[in-house]
Amino acid sequence: MPKFLTTPIYYVNDVPHIGHAYCTLATDTLARYWRQQLGNDQVFFLTGTDENSQKTVEAAQKAGLPIEQYLDQMAAQWQTCWDQIGISYDDFIRTTEERHQKTVQSFLQKLLETGHVYKGTYKGLYCTGCESFKKPSDLDEENNCPDHRKPCQELQEENYFFRLSAFEKELIELYEREPHRLEPTSRRNEIMQFLREGLDDISISRETAEIGIPMPNDPKQKIYVWIDALINYYTAVQTPERQDLWQEAFHIVGKDITRFHSVIWPAMHLAIGSPIPTGVYAHGFFTIDGHKMSKSLGNVISPLALKQKYGNDALRLGLLSSFEFGNDGDFSLGHFDRFYQAKLAGGLGNLFNRVVILIHKFLDGQIPAPSENIDQNELLKPFQEALENKKIKTAIDYFFSVVDQANQRLNETEPWKLAKTDLPTAAKVFTELYGYLTFLSKMSEILLPESAEKMKRMLGDGQNLGQAEILFPSVN
Ligand code: MSP
Numbered sequence: 001m002p003k004f005l006t007t008p009i010y011y012v013n014d015v016p017h018i019g020h021a022y023c024t025l026a027t028d029t030l031a032r033y034w035r036q037q038l039g040n041d042q043v044f045f046l047t048g049t050d051e052n053s054q055k056t057v058e059a060a061q062k063a064g065l066p067i068e069q070y071l072d073q074m075a076a077q078w079q080t081c082w083d084q085i086g087i088s089y090d091d092f093i094r095t096t097e098e099r100h101q102k103t104v105q106s107f108l109q110k111l112l113e114t115g116h117v118y119k120g121t122y123k124g125l126y127c128t129g130c131e132s133f134k135k136p137s138d139l140d141e142e143n144n145c146p147d148h149r150k151p152c153q154e155l156q157e158e159n160y161f162f163r164l165s166a167f168e169k170e171l172i173e174l175y176e177r178e179p180h181r182l183e184p185t186s187r188r189n190e191i192m193q194f195l196r197e198g199l200d201d202i203s204i205s206r207e208t209a210e211i212g213i214p215m216p217n218d219p220k221q222k223i224y225v226w227i228d229a230l231i232n233y234y235t236a237v238q239t240p241e242r243q244d245l246w247q248e249a250f251h252i253v254g255k256d257i258t259r260f261h262s263v264i265w266p267a268m269h270l271a272i273g274s275p276i277p278t279g280v281y282a283h284g285f286f287t288i289d290g291h292k293m294s295k296s297l298g299n300v301i302s303p304l305a306l307k308q309k310y311g312n313d314a315l316r317l318g319l320l321s322s323f324e325f326g327n328d329g330d331f332s333l334g335h336f337d338r339f340y341q342a343k344l345a346g347g348l349g350n351l352f353n354r355v356v357i358l359i360h361k362f363l364d365g366q367i368p369a370p371s372e373n374i375d376q377n378e379l380l381k382p383f384q385e386a387l388e389n390k391k392i393k394t395a396i397d398y399f400f401s402v403v404d405q406a407n408q409r410l411n412e413t414e415p416w417k418l419a420k421t422d423l424p425t426a427a428k429v430f431t432e433l434y435g436y437l438t439f440l441s442k443m444s445e446i447l448l449p450e451s452a453e454k455m456k457r458m459l460g461d462g463q464n465l466g467q468a469e470i471l472f473p474s475v476n
Contacts (some may be wrong), residue, residue, distance in 0.1 A: 004249070006233050007046070007253075009229055010200070011050050019293055020295075021303035028086075029320065030108075032088060044095075044242065046092075046232075049074070050229045071096055101213050105213065114272060117161065119159070120159065120201075122158075126152055127145040127152045157206065158206050164201050165198070165275075167270050167271070168195055181278070182258075183390070191259065202264065205226045230260060233249055250278050261282070284329060289333075314472065324394065325392040329475075348440070348451075349470070352471055353468050355433045356467075367464060372389075376438070383398050386398060395447070402440060406436035409432065413429045451472075
């Protein structure tokens with residue numbers, strides 16, 4: 001079975017920060033894992049930008065740019081950022097692309113034909129920051145949106161509504177019958193409770209929106225940005241080669257947008273009679289040194305700044321090793337720096353460097369015969385099991401436990417001393433250590449893709465080792 005993995009598509013009213021990079025890097029790690037398991041052509045990894053939002057109109061005005069120019073500029077900035085940090089996406093979708101507009105309109109046309117859409121009046125609150133309709137009970141004590149700390153807009157509009165309430169029972173039964181469709185369990189429990197409290201119908205168009213895809217039956221109304229955005233996943237596979245992938249769609253999202261993905265999105269498919277996506281995994285949020293990342297606190301960190309100082313591989317693992325994927329957690333630059341020094345430079349980098357230099361010195365750089373001492377398949381199992389369950393931190397911790405194991409063997413056996421008195425025994429030790437390096441290099445294709453390239457060069461052509469390289473240079 002092929003895999004179709006997606007990240008959320010990001011709003012372009014701002015530049016990427018490490019919260020966005022976290023989700024994208026996690027999905028990238030899973031995509032790399034599945035490519036290694038199933039082959040490159042069996043994995044399709046989608047990301048992109050969510051552009052038909054009132055927020056982008058406001059941001060373009062602020063930047064003094066025409067909207068199209070602003071969108072092109074910002075979308076390019078997001079895509080370049082993902083390129084620069086080594087995201088291996090297969091397609092980058094923008095919701096202002098023609099292919100998307102077409103798919104959205106035909107999806108909406110189908111929805112209209114089901115009879116599950118009706119016209120009504122929306123009277124209530126709307127938060128442009130979330131691009132979401134709010135109930136008074138969603139607000140904080142000051143009547144502000146708790147996420148954006150701003151008052152919501154009072155709206156009274158003629159809108160089209162989607163009869164979401166008609167799918168309440170079906171969704172409850174779905175998650176009861178097939179719980180793996182929404183993970184982790186904590187998020188599923190939240191959604192089950194939300195479903196059991198009863199679903200309201202939702203407004204799916206906006207009368208006053210300045211940007212957006214027109215309703216096919218009523219061009220004066222723009223399709224609500226979230227309905228438009230969710231359809232991106234469907235647009236990307238509307239080609240003859242990709243069509244079958246739809247059945248495999250798996251969405252990795254942040255917990256803030258679980259409801260959209262696990263309630264509204266499957267209901268839209270149930271309504272039109274199309275298969276629902278395979279699953280949703282909603283990860284947690286992180287704070288920076290205990291504080292929410294925000295412009296006003298001045299603690300927003302750019303992934304490119306971390307890349308510049310520590311490199312892409314450190315950026316990846318520094319973020320993904322801070323706390324288990326799926327949980328909430330904290331990220332600190334202190335943790336990041338310690339992780340870099342101890343685990344990457346001190347542990348992994350040193351191991352490769354020492355072993356390669358020693359084999360050059362005592363075996364003339366000849367690659368020892370394949371190891372009988374370590375069973376690579378056994379070593380692989382806990383790593384595979386962790387990634388199959390999306391326990392990315394567990395996989396990383398296991399990887400470094402193997403690094404420690406190898407370093408311990410090196411220190412215990414002291415082959416640099418042994419080689420002077422008993423070269424055949426030292427050669428056996430090198431064989432074992434070489435086996436560890438091969439294993440770590442293979443796992444690094446998933447976790448540390450740039451270092452994996454260097455490792456491959458160091459491990460040589462099957463007969464001779466390459467030159468030792470510094471994997472993680474000292475930083476200051
Ligand atoms: N455009 C919508 C998604 C539409 S998907 C059909 C959107 N975009 S967003 O740019 O605001 O945020 C996208 C995602 O960024 C969030 O869901 C979340 O996964 C991630 N994060 C933003 N800040 C984060 C943290 N501080 N921590 C972890 N993830 C964070 O919502």
